Amino acid sequence: MSLAKTLEVTTPSDLEIVVERLFDAPQDLVFDCYTKPELVRRWLTGPDGWSLPTCEIDLRVGGTYRYVWSGPEGETMGMTGQYQQISPVDTLVSTEVFDDDFGMGKMLVTLTFIREGERTRLQTAMLFQTKAQRDAAVETGMTEGMGTSFAALDRLLKDIG
Template sequence: MSSKKIHIETLVNAPIQQVWDAYNNPDDIKQWNQASPDWHCPSSENDLRVGGKFKNKMAAKDGSFEFDFEGTYTEVTPLNSISYVMADERTADLKFTEQGDNTLISVDFDAENMNPEEMQREGWQAILDSFKNHVEK
């Protein structure tokens, strides 16, 4: 298991309550949780509490591939931070920070060993950018 952390972030032009709600609401998650237009998130379950679980189905729109991205929350501080452990034991830490009328989201996650770090960074960043676009539309 790699102990290398990868960092991504984005500044969302929206108040923190709106950002928090859109990030954690399964109906919203299904709309933004993809890294490219040829993927989608057909289902999302989210029990946002310590010990609660989330499961988001990630699927190629052409039906060629799908997988569940899932984990268990280890820390939830409303309007501030979320930490979770993924099914493969990697961890992720998210921070939500008010910056005037905007909200900065920063994410630090454990790199996995199957794909290059830059590919992982780009994939996670693309999903975060998709979230930003969803909230700002």
């Protein structure tokens, strides 16, 4: 299946990327898969051969999260963020910064979980500080990576739903 059929990616302004994906699972379950470390570790693993050994989530406003991925050749990639707003099952707003900048800087990420019957539309809105940072994020192949991760999330939702 092509990513064009699973992800809708837009750039509504020079500072934003918005990615939407519909999941065949209830809103609370999709929200749990973003907020419970034991579930996040099962789908947010990265490319084939990678894993997420460090997944720390302090789910409260002002709380932080930390992810560190490990690759098959011993590579690592880390990311840290801080929760700005939490509305259980509806919204998560957090900062996000990678250990290796990749030119993206610090971004503000708003996850909106929208109930559509028994399904959930996830809208991921990323706000960058500059257009150059937004463009750098696009150039990293971030949306392709998100497509891979969302396919893994789809499989997990089927397993636990």
